[in-house]
Amino acid sequence: MRERFIILFTGFAAVLLVRNLYVMLVKLPDEAAQGAIFRIIFFHVPAAWTSFLCFFAAFVCSILYLAKRNLRYDAVALATTEVGLAFAAGNLITGMIWGRIIWGIWWTWDPRLTSMLICWLLYAGYLMLRRAVEEPSQRARISAVLSIFAFVDVPIVFFSIKWWRTQHPQPVVWGGGTMDPSYWNMLFLNWVPLILLAVVLILIRLRQEEAQREIDAVRRWAHAL
Amino acid sequence: MPGFLRDSLTIAAKDLRSELRTKEALNASVSFSLVILLLFSFAFDPSAEQTREISGGLLWLVFAFAGALILNRSFARELPNDCLDALIASPISGAALFAGKAAANFLLLLAVEAVSLPVFGVFYNIRWWGQFWQLAGVLALGTWAMTVIGTMFSALTVNLRLRELMLPTLVYPVMIPALMSAIQLTTHLVGGEPLGGDVLVWLRLLVAFNVIFTALALSLVETVLVG
Numbered sequence: 001m002r003e004r005f006i007i008l009f010t011g012f013a014a015v016l017l018v019r020n021l022y023v024m025l026v027k028l029p030d031e032a033a034q035g036a037i038f039r040i041i042f043f044h045v046p047a048a049w050t051s052f053l054c055f056f057a058a059f060v061c062s063i064l065y066l067a068k069r070n071l072r073y074d075a076v077a078l079a080t081t082e083v084g085l086a087f088a089a090g091n092l093i094t095g096m097i098w099g100r101i102i103w104g105i106w107w108t109w110d111p112r113l114t115s116m117l118i119c120w121l122l123y124a125g126y127l128m129l130r131r132a133v134e135e136p137s138q139r140a141r142i143s144a145v146l147s148i149f150a151f152v153d154v155p156i157v158f159f160s161i162k163w164w165r166t167q168h169p170q171p172v173v174w175g176g177g178t179m180d181p182s183y184w185n186m187l188f189l190n191w192v193p194l195i196l197l198a199v200v201l202i203l204i205r206l207r208q209e210e211a212q213r214e215i216d217a218v219r220r221w222a223h224a225l
Numbered sequence: 226m227p228g229f230l231r232d233s234l235t236i237a238a239k240d241l242r243s244e245l246r247t248k249e250a251l252n253a254s255v256s257f258s259l260v261i262l263l264l265f266s267f268a269f270d271p272s273a274e275q276t277r278e279i280s281g282g283l284l285w286l287v288f289a290f291a292g293a294l295i296l297n298r299s300f301a302r303e304l305p306n307d308c309l310d311a312l313i314a315s316p317i318s319g320a321a322l323f324a325g326k327a328a329a330n331f332l333l334l335l336a337v338e339a340v341s342l343p344v345f346g347v348f349y350n351i352r353w354w355g356q357f358w359q360l361a362g363v364l365a366l367g368t369w370a371m372t373v374i375g376t377m378f379s380a381l382t383v384n385l386r387l388r389e390l391m392l393p394t395l396v397y398p399v400m401i402p403a404l405m406s407a408i409q410l411t412t413h414l415v416g417g418e419p420l421g422g423d424v425l426v427w428l429r430l431l432v433a434f435n436v437i438f439t440a441l442a443l444s445l446v447e448t449v450l451v452g
Contacts, residue, residue, distance in 0.1 A: 066448055118398050125395045132385045141452060142381055145445050146395070149377075152441060153399050160402040160430055 006203050013196035020190045028182060037101045041183075044094040046191035047087045048116065050198050054084025055123065059151035062144035074140035075213070077147060078130065079205040081123055083198050088120045111161040118157050122150040136213070229324070232317040236325025237332075240299075244333060250295045251333060258291035258341040262348055276349050281412030283349075285404050287341055289371060289397065292334045296375030297392050299326050300383040309383065309450075319447030327376045327442075334368050353415045360414045366431045367407030373435065374400050377442040380449050406431035 024039050031038035057080040065073035095113065096106050107113065126146050133139035244251060265271070265283055276283075303309035312322055342364075346353050353360065378396050382388045397404075406427040413424050420428065 066445075118401055121394075121398045125391075125398065129382070129385075129391060129395060132382075132387045132391055137452070138384070141448060145381060145449055148445065149399060149438075149441065152437065153402070156402045156430070156434060156437070160405050163426055163430070 002203055002207070006200050009196045009200045009203075013193040013200065016189075016193040016196070020186065020193065024186060024190075028186065031183075034102055037098060040094050040098050042186050042190045043194070044091055044098065045187055046194045047091040047094065049191060050194045051084040051087035051091060053195070054080045054087065054198060054202075055119070055151060055154070058084065058147050062147040062151075065140055065144045069137075071136060071140055071213070074136075074144065075206055075209045076202075077144065078209060079202045081126055081147065082205055083201045085120065085123050085127070086201070087194070087198060088116060088123070092116055092120065111158070114161050115154070115158040118161075119150075119154050122153060126150060136216070229318065229321050232321035233325040233328060236312075236317070236322055237328040240326055240329035241332060243302075244329070250298055251336065254291045254294040254333075254337045255340050257294055258287050258337055259344060261287045261290055262341065262345055266348065271349055277351055277416055278412065280345075280349070280351055280353070280415045281408040281410070284342065284345060284411055284415075285367065285408045287345070288334070288338055288368070289400065289404060291337055291341065292368075292371055292375065293393065293396065295333050295337070296330055296372065296396075297379055297389065299330055299376050299379040301379065301388060304383065313450055319450045320443045322450070323376065323380065323442060323446040327372050330376055331369055331372045334372060335364070338364055338368065351415060355417050356414045356419070359420055360411065363407060363410040363414060363428075363431075366428075366435060367403060367411075370403030370407070370431065370435050370438070371400060373438050373442050374403075377438075377446065377449075380446055383450075403431060403434045406434070 020042070024042055028039070030036050058077045061073045061077035061080065064070075065077065092113075095116075099108065100106050126143060129146055130139055130143050133142060265287075269276070269279075300309065303312060313319075342353065345351065375396055378392060378399075382391055382395070385391060409427045410420070410424065410431070413420065418424075
């Protein structure tokens, strides 16, 4: 059943991506001010949205784990966090490539960049913490608490850095302003395959995690013999 | 909640007493803060007029790094002789245990700050006492934020092998909003500007951070310690 979902979603995501790439590269004109590189936004912004969805799912699963103490929730929290981290990294990297071309610098301490980096570090810490705990239920408990702390912290970080930067001179001002409706449509249209991709990755990661747990259980059983 | 308060005070008194008898963490933390203050003098021109403008950042980095030496050991120090198991088995709630430990850490951190702040003033020629009571309030609020996060993560990692390696990476990103607020407010107060207008937003942020994370820590610490 899950296999079929994975194949179906992958196929659907692939078809949509090819279609979107065709429209992006052939149909949509270059943006007036930024030129061809502007198209990176169609991956940059949906990647950020997808990663936030993943972190939200991890937050919900962490609460559910603490409430129900079912290790399945812990496995889902781990899978969604890992995939969310990958999309957050994709967001940061595409943003840096864009920044290099438009601003001429790889990095600036803009509120959004800084918040995303902090968010990434918080969840990277989550994965690091998991590696250090061997006992499964202890690992699940501790990492669920950390996940809740991280999720609560992210919005506070975002607003505080926004205030921080508004009181300081900015090296680069964000373009902001309005976007053509055809660009907006593409932004949302390209979010669909990215979400599908995220779901596929989460399902695959979940399967690995379940297999890993089965192996661990068998190993413990063998040791007990 | 007199029971909760009494339990917390007992734990806080116990922690303070054992720390004041050995002064292990306190000595290490104070000396480390002096070392950082020394190192800063090589990072930039210490006699420059701009030092005042970055004074908040410098001070809070000193507090955050030196404070970690006290905070990180908060729960780990109970591991020898299975003291932690005894504390968990004792008839007090996890929240009271946490509140007591946090209160003790808070006082110890304030003590470290009380030493390093005047030294900072002397070394970098900064008159920081112009708005003494406001500054004291900001120090208390910022220190409480560090204490709550630090003590909570100390409980979170108490049974881990790689505790010392893990803590700094986990703790500092979470503290960032509180540190930023404290830095902003401290810089303003040391620079002789009164609190008010735009700066008040930082005070609100700091208070909100403290309320949110104190509540979160108190409600989750039982889960972390007991299971």
